[in-house]
Amino acid sequence: xxxxxxxxxxxxxxxxxxxxxxxxxxxxxxxxxxxxxxxxxxxxxxxxxxxxxxxxxxxxxxxxxxxxxxxxxxxxxxxxxxxxxxxxxxxxxxxxxxxxx
Amino acid sequence: xxxxxxxxxxxxxxxxxxxxxxxxxxxxxxxxxxxxxxxxxxxxxxxxxxxxxxxxxxxxxxxxxxxxxxxxxxxxxxxxxxxxxxxxxxxxxxxxxxxxxxxxxxxxxxxxxxxxxxxxxxxxxxxxxxxxxxxxxxxxxxxxxxxxxxxxxxxxxxxxxxxxxxxxxxxxxxxxxxxxxxxxxxxxxxxxxxxxxxxxxxxxxxxxxxxxxxxxxxxxxxxxxxxxxxxxxxxxxxxxxxxxxxxxxxxxxxxxxxxxxxxxxxxxxxxxxxxxxxxxxxxxxxxxxxxxxxxxxxxxxxxxxxxxxxxxxxxxxxxxxxxxxxxxxxxxxxxxxxxxxxxxxxxxxxxxxxxxxxxxxxxxxxxxxxxxxxxxxxxxxxxxxxxxxxxxxxxxxxxxxxxxxxxxxxxxxxxxxxxxxxxxxxxxxxxxxxxxxxxxxxxxxxxxxxxxxxxxxxxxxxxxxxxxxxx
Numbered sequence: 260x261x262x263x264x265x266x267x268x269x270x271x272x273x274x275x276x277x278x279x280x281x282x283x284x285x286x287x288x289x290x291x292x293x294x295x296x297x298x299x300x301x302x303x304x305x306x307x308x309x310x311x312x313x314x315x316x317x318x319x320x321x322x323x324x325x326x327x328x329x330x331x332x333x334x335x336x337x338x339x340x341x342x343x344x345x346x347x348x349x350x351x352x353x354x355x356x357x358x359x360x
Numbered sequence: 361x362x363x364x365x366x367x368x369x370x371x372x373x374x375x376x377x378x379x380x381x382x383x384x385x386x387x388x389x390x391x392x393x394x395x396x397x398x399x400x401x402x403x404x405x406x407x408x409x410x411x412x413x414x415x416x417x418x419x420x421x422x423x424x425x426x427x428x429x430x431x432x433x434x435x436x437x438x439x440x441x442x443x444x445x446x447x448x449x450x451x452x453x454x455x456x457x458x459x460x461x462x463x464x465x466x467x468x469x470x471x472x473x474x475x476x477x478x479x480x481x482x483x484x485x486x487x488x489x490x491x492x493x494x495x496x497x498x499x500x501x502x503x504x505x506x507x508x509x510x511x512x513x514x515x516x517x518x519x520x521x522x523x524x525x526x527x528x529x530x531x532x533x534x535x536x537x538x539x540x541x542x543x544x545x546x547x548x549x550x551x552x553x554x555x556x557x558x559x560x561x562x563x564x565x566x567x568x569x570x571x572x573x574x575x576x577x578x579x580x581x582x583x584x585x586x587x588x589x590x591x592x593x594x595x596x597x598x599x600x601x602x603x604x605x606x607x608x609x610x611x612x613x614x615x616x617x618x619x620x621x622x623x624x625x626x627x628x629x630x631x632x633x634x635x636x637x638x639x640x641x642x643x644x645x646x647x648x649x650x651x652x653x654x655x656x657x658x659x660x661x662x663x664x665x666x667x668x669x670x671x672x673x674x675x676x677x678x679x680x681x682x683x684x685x686x687x688x689x690x691x692x693x694x695x696x697x698x699x700x701x702x703x704x705x706x707x708x709x710x711x712x713x714x715x716x717x718x719x720x721x722x723x724x725x726x727x728x729x730x731x732x733x734x735x736x737x738x739x740x741x742x743x744x745x746x747x748x749x750x751x752x753x754x755x756x757x758x759x760x761x762x763x764x765x766x767x768x769x770x771x772x773x774x775x776x777x778x779x780x781x782x783x784x785x786x787x788x789x790x791x792x793x794x795x796x797x798x799x800x801x802x803x804x805x806x807x808x809x810x811x812x813x814x815x816x817x818x819x820x821x822x823x824x825x826x827x828x829x830x831x
Contacts, residue, residue, distance in 0.1 A: 268605060271602045272605050275606045275608075275609035276609045276612065276613050277613075278380055282384050282610075283383060283386075283610075283614045283617050284617055286386050287736065288621075288717075288718055289389060289709070289736065290389060291618060291718025292717060293392060293718070294383075294618075294717075295581070295615075295716065295717060295718070297382070297383070297396050297399065298611045298615070299585065301379050301383075301403075301611055302588055302592045304607040305462055305592045305604065307406065307407065307601065307603065308469040308596070308599050310407075310410045310414055310432075311599055312472045312476070314420040314424055314428070315420075315424075315476055316476060318475075321472055324472040325431070328472070329427065330432075330435035331462070331465035332435065332461070332465040333435025334438050334458070334461050335465065336407075337435070337436040337443070338438070338442050339443075339458050340399070340400040340403070341444065342442075342446060346722050347389070347392045348393060349722070350725045350731045352389075352731060353730050
């Protein structure tokens, strides 16, 4: 499935870095932790790679590697998005109705 | 069918665009949550499309499906559990752990790809070079991030662990990387080269992070984050998937920027950090100034309460000591009390306050502090001269005016201009030193009052005293 020649792949690589720098450079320090955990979940896309190798594995070793990669990747992607949402939910412009103790 | 493959790759392209948009929405706390949701939705669609692609290609075996589904479900369940249960103070460990599994998965993909390919010997450098890089970066990230998470969690000693020959090892290991990478590129079918490279990379991850002290963790986590992104991008080269390259490099750019910001905030160059070993304590300051121990003025909670209640503008300066004492909620309550009384309250957050970039903001947000009160260093520094009281809780080196003078351990480090406030109160257990191990000139300033107390206890007393006063 050679759908990317080297030059195209490198073009994508270089432009992605530049877009990343441009977009992320503007994120305020207040949000750096959610940014990091959010971008963390974006690299959870590695789970797509894990699926593709699971599809092409036909040996026990291959299955084991693909299984571990699937577990790792799925953990990364699901956990990352959920925890980022949990954090961002806490950022409010005004204090929520105060619960006086 | 080719059509399905085309369709799926258009979906990947759309998803990649959504990742960029999602990150763009992170520019403001108001839109950030939507951005994350957009990114998550795009990811779900991309994963669904991949299942379609895999099914359509039809080469997957029954066992392959079993592996894919059970692995995915188990991983998702574990990730969900971890994300729901984690305490906000433990966020750096979790992010570090996700770095580890992401990098690990990327490395496994390259290992598997090289093992599965028939006629691997015929693979060109087009696959074997990114494969080797993927293995190196992924495996270093995996073991390094696990050690970092262990240190943050307290399982591994947080102090810099230095063993004899560690420096030498850290020089030899990269050399063996290069050798191993070249070997694997030349003979991609050699299992010895493959496993050898994995082993060396795993060991390097450990020896790289072990000598790092807790104060340097924000830089380490950001750097490992950048590594993971690169590993995923390399996996994209191996598998010919542009979406992995795009997503990986976005993360890598983010990790790189944060690494730079953190390094700048500690006044250290990235090169110094990467090559020189992290905070190995080699910069222990020489004599810390001359003369007798500084005279400090001790104040009581009641004095401070009156000062706060009569102030027009108060700036809180929280440091990691606040989080370590779990006193964010007390601080948030005190702030609410003052705000209700008509005092203008804001928080001055230094970039390295906490154990990862931006950590302190999350801890304060959890304590119900509105983000409009959270000020970055560059925004808040001009405000200090107008502040009637600056209240420092658990921050030390980042408030030390000595950083503006040459010739000491923190010279040139950007600091919060706390000393420019009209009066300063420092809550501190004792006259102990910060990470840099030097005296803080701020404490000897005549306008500074020291409230000697544990952060949590001190803030609770302040809250009670202010409550009595304004209530």
